[in-house]
Structure formats: structure tokens, C-alpha cells
Amino acid sequence: MIDPIILFFILGLLAGLLRSELKLPPAIYELLSILLLLAIGLKGGVELAKQPFLELLPQMLAVLVMGFTLPILVYPVLLYVGRFKRADAASIAAHYGSVSVGTFAVAVSYLAARNIFYEPHMPVFVVLLEMPAILVGILLAKGISRDTRWGLVAHEVLLGKGIVLLAGGLIIGWIVGPEGITSIKPLFIDLFKGVLALFLLEMGIITAGQMGSLKRYGLFLVAFGIITPVIFGMIGALLGMFFGMSEGGMTIMATLAASASYIAVPAAMRLSVPEANPSLSLTASLGITFPFNIVLGVPLYHTYAQYLLSLA
Amino acid sequence: MIDPIILFFILGLLAGLLRSELKLPPAIYELLSILLLLAIGLKGGVELAKQPFLELLPQMLAVLVMGFTLPILVYPVLLYVGRFKRADAASIAAHYGSVSVGTFAVAVSYLAARNIFYEPHMPVFVVLLEMPAILVGILLAKGISRDTRWGLVAHEVLLGKGIVLLAGGLIIGWIVGPEGITSIKPLFIDLFKGVLALFLLEMGIITAGQMGSLKRYGLFLVAFGIITPVIFGMIGALLGMFFGMSEGGMTIMATLAASASYIAVPAAMRLSVPEANPSLSLTASLGITFPFNIVLGVPLYHTYAQYLLSLA
Amino acid sequence: MIDPIILFFILGLLAGLLRSELKLPPAIYELLSILLLLAIGLKGGVELAKQPFLELLPQMLAVLVMGFTLPILVYPVLLYVGRFKRADAASIAAHYGSVSVGTFAVAVSYLAARNIFYEPHMPVFVVLLEMPAILVGILLAKGISRDTRWGLVAHEVLLGKGIVLLAGGLIIGWIVGPEGITSIKPLFIDLFKGVLALFLLEMGIITAGQMGSLKRYGLFLVAFGIITPVIFGMIGALLGMFFGMSEGGMTIMATLAASASYIAVPAAMRLSVPEANPSLSLTASLGITFPFNIVLGVPLYHTYAQYLLSLA
């Protein structure tokens, strides 16, 4: 069974690669991503309202640690194998330590289509994972430099569009609970998959644009963009298993680890590590890892979860 | 029970006050307000179709009279207590004599969430109240001056976006009736609360921007922006009681009287009373009265209605 | 029973003619047309999945032949009766040989409101009809000239927004089938009529703008813009009858033949036949034929179908 939203992505990709005139106005791209972020937050918040928050604390800590660790794992590879400049290696590492909300949404939709349960507090982890990698990236690039305007960084990270909408949605969902959400369900919940389909159509077009730079950066980046999620996915799945998560939960944990940011991190790096070439990290995260993840990665991470559970 | 839409407003307000980069593209703000205006009109029109129009005439006349009277009540206060220039006093008075469709929508949603009935022809009153205050405002500012290009004023007032969409929706709903509306219900009716939530998110951001000017204009404006709706709300509730309206209807009448315009009136004043400082009236209506009304005012006007009915 | 979407069109038309300030942002117009094109494609594709594709081939061929023939029928009229320049005659002919997706959507909605069945593969014909008239138009304007950059034409025609979204939607719907579409139904199917209503509101405004040029081009264009669809509609209905279509199918075939393009063809003509005056063809197709078709034409084509079937 093939998910229509993936086909929307492929339609956009083909349109972009064939240089069709098709494009979504920037304002619509904004609207779609706002709707997705709020919807994910709201859904997560409503679920959070149902369970004791304290029980989640250990998992939340572990996820934070993962967010700090992942970029450190790939940084030396980028520096010594990829031979990137320090700033570029640090910036790419930050992208891969963080998460892609679009990829998360695809994984959620993949599980929903198969009626596979997953722990509903996952959106909390999305919020948590957005941030640590950015701090690590800046530290890797600059050391503990006096130059870094940490106030600005904190502002950028904590008050960026993604965090505000995700966390805002979470809190609103958490306050009003399942009942309270009913009246806004038609927009935020019922339309979710359709909005995701349109969003992926546009992401396909954008990805096609990014692929133009592929040949310029060569084979290493392609390999990196595929191997990293394959490995990180296993790390995420293992962490999920460690916390006794369900098959669906492990699949999502794997997807979070495997996905690479293309919104919050590039914006933060552009301001804080300006000497890093944004085209390099976006080609990797958006031109390679994003399409890999939504087409092949998510099913792969699902088999990770099934395999690990079969071992247990 | 807290309404999620109010939380969206607060989220936007906080994001704005903390200078988050979150913002909705202007085109989306336009789309949301168009959807709201049409939806309110359509709903009202469908209800109008069910009842004899003539019976409403006395109420409509009374509402028009209220629209002409309210600005005259506050004008001397603004002029002599607030010590504003004549043009500014007239312009602010016009804002408070007119209505805010966003506030009306919040009141409707407040009643719906509590399953409180209200007379369904209220949108007619919204249309009627948009206009008289503008005329009074211009007259207060200029007297019966030959300068005033009344043709332009009439055009601006009668053919402004708000009136065209509200009145257009009313008429369409009235013509096609409850059956005819079914096919477009999913967009205009089912999504209403979600659209209102997004709209209030953006209104929060805009309000935060407006609050920056608060300190410049001082305490009088703050006091005026809170006391006026508290008093006008009672006038509206009393008028509703006079016409034997239900608890919900009185609440809405109070809300209409208490709310201040931030779309039709500022646009009209900008063209017809250019010497009035738009920042002054918007700071009052948008920076003070709007947030006051949707967070505290509507519940207060509900207690007005309950109290008055308990007296009767 | 009057369809509310027609009233939205009339509201837009009146607003435009009365020079109201009402307008939809260009980005919203884009969004609405993207949603309509995808929805029409998806619905058609889902239906295609249910029936053997090969059986449709003869009909598809016939429709293509119709697309090549219609412009040739009107070209001499435009040239000799209308006394237009060759390029203008060719360009107008191309507009009328092609189709208007908005008109198609109105016909579909007309039939749905009356519970009249129609052959569900009609969107395939919409895709097929978009193209031939463009080729004929260029050939009529330029002959088989070496000048014509056919590569560019092919690109423009095959990869224009309309075709990509319609054909893309068709293929996606065809692949995932009725089950697969369920998750995205709320956006693309349930909202369809509402989206169409908003789209027609904007089309009303645009049409009003185009009507300004009416008097400049005189009576011939008005007559042409009304008589052509009346005749072409009969041709379409007859073709539908020849293939043994249902009453609804014949109505749609008539509508397709009778409608004139205002998106794909003008864009293609602008690039390939630049010496044709775009205002001329748009005044005809958008200022005359489009409003005629959606208000009077579609019901007329329905009577064509009923009449022809009563003969059989």
C-alpha cells in the first residue's frame, strides 16, 4: 500500500526536475508549515494531558542527551573523511543532530495508515531535539568563543517559528485536553494529511532545486546523506527499545534520530556560524536525506523496530 | 473551561511581545479574515431565511440608532478629559461606535461552547453597526464641511471589504437557505473555529505590535480602552433586554456595543479624517480593548445578561 | 434551486463592477486553483482505477480530434467575419478549442447538486483537451514556421501548472485508488465546493476587470463569445451521445467543448504567438464566455443532453 502523500512529494520532485513552472507561493508554504507545526503540537499536547508528566522526565532527558551526542558523532567524519572546513563540518553536524518535522509527520502518517500504535507524546521529543544540536554546532564551529552572541542564539533557538508553534500547540493541547480540541479539530486534525500532501508537493519542488547542487559537492555528501540516517535510525530505535517503547514508538524514535533539520538549524547557523556554506548543509539534509527518509527511510526504520523487538 | 481560541490569541501575543520571528504572511491574514466574514454572513443569512424579515425592522432601527449614539457619548470625554485634538477624539469615538467582527466571532464561539442559544440574526446587526459610527466620526471631526467628499466616504463605507463580504454572505445564505449551504459547509462552517484560532494567533502578534505605543499615549488611553467597553457593554445588554432577547442574544448585543472596530473604521478615517493619528485609535481599539474584550469582556457581558435577566 | 457557488461569482462580479476594494491576494488565488486542479485530478484518477483503461481509448482519441477541430472551425469566422489579424484570430481560436477547468468544476457541481450521474473519467478529457488547441493555434498563427521553438512550446504545454496538477492528481488517484484517498479526502474532496465558491468569488472580480475592455472591442466579440459556446456545446453533447454517454456525461462533454481556456492557453500564446493581443482573447473567454457558461451555459447544455436523449 503506497501512501498518497509520498506520491505528492514525487510529483513535486518530478515537476521540479523537469523544470515545470509549477510552484506554490511562499505565503502558502508558510501557511502549510504553520498548520503542520500547530497540528503536531496540539495532538501531542492533548495526549500529554492524559498521562503523568513526571514519568516522561527520564525519557526526555535521554532524548536531550541524544540531541547533544548525535552531532558530535558525525563531526569528525565530516572534518577528516569529508575534509570540510571546520565551520561547514560543524554546521552539517548540527543539521543531522536536529530533526525534520516534515519527516516526523510522514512517519506518523505511515504508522496511522497501518494502524500501528505509537506513544503519543512524541511531539515533545521533536521540540526537545530541535535545540541541543544547534548549541553543539555553534560550539564545534567556534569553541567557547567570546564572539558568540549567546543571547541572540538563545532568542533564535527558543523563539524561532518552529519551537513557538510546536511548543505553543503542545501547551494549548495540554491545557484544553481532548474535549477542548473538538471545535478546532476539523482544521488542525482532519485536514492534517491533506495539508501534509500539499506541503510535500512543495517540498518536492524545493528538493529538486537543491539537487542541482549535488554534483558540485560530489559523492561524499551523497554517501553521508544516506549512511548517516541509516545509522542514526538504529541509534534512535535502540533508545526507544531501551525505554520499552512500542513498535510504533521505536519507529518514530528512529525517524527522529535519522532525520535532519532544514528549517530551524539552517536559520540559526546562518546567523551564528555565517562562514558555513548553507548550500552544503541544505544539499545534504534537503537534497539527499529528506527524500531518502520519506521514501525509503521510514519503512526501513519500521523494520529496525520489528527486528529489534523480534530479538527481545 | 477555557476556549482554545483564546489561548491561540495569547500565544500570538506572547510571541509578539517576546519578539519571536513568528508571523503569518499578509496574504494569509487576508484569507482568514475573508473566510470569517463570509462564514458569519452565511450563517446569519441562513437563519434570516427562516424568519419573517419585517419583524426585525424595529430592532434593526434601534441598533442603527445605537450606532449613531455611542460615538457621541464618548466624544466629549475624549475631547475634554483626554484632551485629544478634535480629529483624534472624533476618530477614536468612531472606532468605539462601530464593531469588531473578530470580537463578535469570539462571543459566538463562547456561547456555542456553552450551548447557549442566541438570536441567529445577529450578523445583520454587525453589518448595520459598521457604518453609522463612521459617518458620525467624520461629522464630529469636520462638521458639515463642504470639504468632505461624501461620495468617496459612501463608497469606502458601503463597498469596503468587510461590508461586501458580510452582506454578500448574508444575502447568499438568505437566498440558498439551510439546504443550499450544505455543500459549502465544510469550508465555511466546519472550519470556522480553526480559522478563528489562526486568525486570533495573528491578531495576538498584531496586538503585541500595537502595545509598543501604549506607554507613549499614557494612562488615559488605557483607562478609556477598558472603561468604555465595560459601560457600552451594559448599554448593549440593556437594549437586548428591551427587545426581549435571550441570554445569549443579550451577551452578543453587549459584545457588539463594547467592541471597537480595527478594520473598517481605521481605513475610512485614514481617508476622510487624515489629520487624525491612526496610531492613537489603533492602540486603543487593538492594543487595549480587543484583548480586554476577548479575554475578560465576553464573560463579563455574559454575566451582565444573566444579572439583568435575574432582575426581570 | 440556485447553486451558492454561482452567487459567489455574482458577488465578486458586482464587487468588481462597483469598484469595491475587495480582492483576494494573488497567493490565495494560486492556492485555490491548485486545490481545484488537484481535486479534479484525484477524483478522476480514483474512478479510472475502477475501470479498464483500454475501453476509454476510442473516446480519448475522439476527444483529441475534437480538440484539434474546434479551433479550426472558428478561425475563419474570426478572420473573415471578425476581421481580426491572423495572430489574434489564431489565438482566440486556440482559447475556444481548449477548456476552462473552472467551468468544468461548475458543471460537475451542477450535476452533483441534482444527483445526476456522469461518467467519472471526465477529468481525463480535461487533460487531453488542454493541449491540442494550443498546437493548432500556433500553426494557424505562424504556419509550419522554422521560427517556432517547438521545444519551448512542448515544455510550456506539457509542464504548465494546469497539466502537471491535473495529470499528477489523476495518476496519484489512479495509483492509490478509493481506499488510499480517504486520508486526504477532507482537504481535497470535502472542501471542494467551498474552495470552488471562493475561487468563483475571485473569478467574478477578475471577470469584472476584463469587462472593462468590452466596449473597446465591440459587438462582434460579445456575439462570438456567446454564440460559439452555444454551438460548440451542441457538438460536445453530440459526441457524448455518439459514445452512448449518460445525460450527465453529455452535459459535461458539452461544457468542455463550450468552455474557453483562460489559464493554459493565454500563457502559451503569450510566449509562442506574442503578436496576438492577449486582452482581446481574454476579454472574450473570461469577460464573456466564462460568465455566460457558468450562469446560463451549463443549464443550457443540460437541456441539450436531455433533448438529444429524448430523440434517441
Next chain:
Amino acid sequence: MEDKSNIYKLMTIITEAAVENEVLNDLVKLGAKGYTSVDARGLGHHGVRSAAWGMSANVRIEVMDTEENVRKMAAAMKERYYRNYAMLIFLHDVEVVPHDDLDGVWD
């Protein structure tokens, strides 16, 4: 290389979107044969105009015409709008690429 006879004045008006239609109507009444408008936002003596919504949006209008006509329009704009509206006007020379068959079309 520069052809003096093709030198015209370009007037740029940055003002509130709320008066765009009024301004454009005035310009046409004053004889403008064309204009170009673009959505804008900005900062000036009237504070930040963020374009988040209609009342805070700016528009950037360009009018190209002969120096004489442009000065006449600029003076009229100044008189009518400068006092009460957020507005900035500046002028500079541009060399227009002419329509040969439309010679003197902008005079």
C-alpha cells in the same frame, strides 16, 4: 553614448497602502501615463510599518515622466499627503529605452 533626449525623471513614492488607490488616481488625474507599484514595509518618522496587516502596510510607487510633469506631481503629492500620511518621495534621472514607433510618447 547616452542619449540626452531619453532622459526622464523617475519619482519614487513610498507611502501607506491605505491610500494607494487615492494616490494612483491623483497621479493619473495629474497626467501620469504609467506607474508601477510594489508591496513594501518600512520605518520612518511615522514609526515601524511592518505590513503584518492592511493598516501597517506600505506601497512603493514609481512614476516615470518628463521632469516638468514629475515636479508638478511631486508638488501635488507633497501638498496633499505629506502632512498627514507616512510618505517619502524622491526623484532621480533615468535614461529610458524608447519605443521607436512611439517617439515622444512620454512627453
Next chain:
Amino acid sequence: MEDKSNIYKLMTIITEAAVENEVLNDLVKLGAKGYTSVDARGLGHHGVRSAAWGMSANVRIEVMDTEENVRKMAAAMKERYYRNYAMLIFLHDVEVVPHDDLDGVWD
């Protein structure tokens, strides 16, 4: 204060959005190293272009280059588009703030 060696020509092309891609491709083929586009609406000999929808939208394109290159491009644009499209082109001098390490990069 002004450094003559940094004076370049800025060409502004206002034309139909329908031909934006064509125009930009042509400019690049003619050697433009950069351009900037902005959505616009306007009035001219071809009537009101309100940008309400694709066919009535304008675009405002700027190209900065040496005078020689700009004149070459302007002449090509004029030849190819002026007759049949809504288009206005004007030129003026600008002083470019140079990239020191990219000296002569726009020559």
C-alpha cells in the same frame, strides 16, 4: 569620495510576469552575472496590470553590469520584447560597493 571605477549601470525592466523566465534566461545568455526580481503591478500603454492573477501580473527586474553590457542587454530586450509585450526599461548609474577580493568581478 566617489570612486569612479565602481560606477556601473543599473537596468530596470518592468514587464509581464508571463515572460519573466524567458527574460531572465535571455539576460543570463547575454552575460548577466546577476539579477533581482520583485513582484509588481502597474499601468502603462498596455493598460492596467493589476496582478490579481497570473496574466495581469508584472515583474520588476534589476540588472547591474558595466555600461557596455547593460546597453547590449537593453538593446536585445528592446528588440525581442518591446513590440509585443508590456515592457518599460530604464537605466541609471549606480556606485557599487565592491567585493575587495572579487575585484573587477562585474566587468
Next chain:
Amino acid sequence: MEDKSNIYKLMTIITEAAVENEVLNDLVKLGAKGYTSVDARGLGHHGVRSAAWGMSANVRIEVMDTEENVRKMAAAMKERYYRNYAMLIFLHDVEVVPHDDLDGVWD
């Protein structure tokens, strides 16, 4: 006809939307009394910037001020942004239509 005392410099900065706020803050810190921003897309040494999404969008900023102030700001912009960001800056003279009651307001 031209009044020399109303000649100011207009600086146009075309750069990445990602740094719009930073740039505007810097300009105000450097003493700019106003600016105008417009959404843009373009091509330059940093490749195509299509504005399809945030990271690929440009912004076109104008600042009008005295020559001295503008040169100071241009130098600061160049130092801070030219190396690492897509940015093009150019300057030219404009004759500003002055507020009579605000004489010398831009000095």
C-alpha cells in the same frame, strides 16, 4: 530647478531574507532614520535564490540618508556581511522632496 540641498544618497541593499532583521537592526544602530524593505528573489555569486522558501528568499532594502551617513553604513554592511552572505549594495543620488516643517530632518 534642482535644489542641491535636497540631494541625498540612496543605498540599496539586496541580501538574504534570513538576515533581514539583523541588517535592519544594524542600520538603525548606525543612525538610519528610516528604511524600506521589499521581498525579492535573484541570482548572483551565491547562485539562484528563488524565494520558494525562507532560506532561499532575498530582501531589497533601501535607506536614504546623507552621503556621509550612507557611506558609513555601507562600509559597516560590507565589513559585516559581504564575506559570508549573499549581498549586493549600490548607491546613487536622489533628490528628496522635503518636509518643509521638518527641515534638515535627514541630516
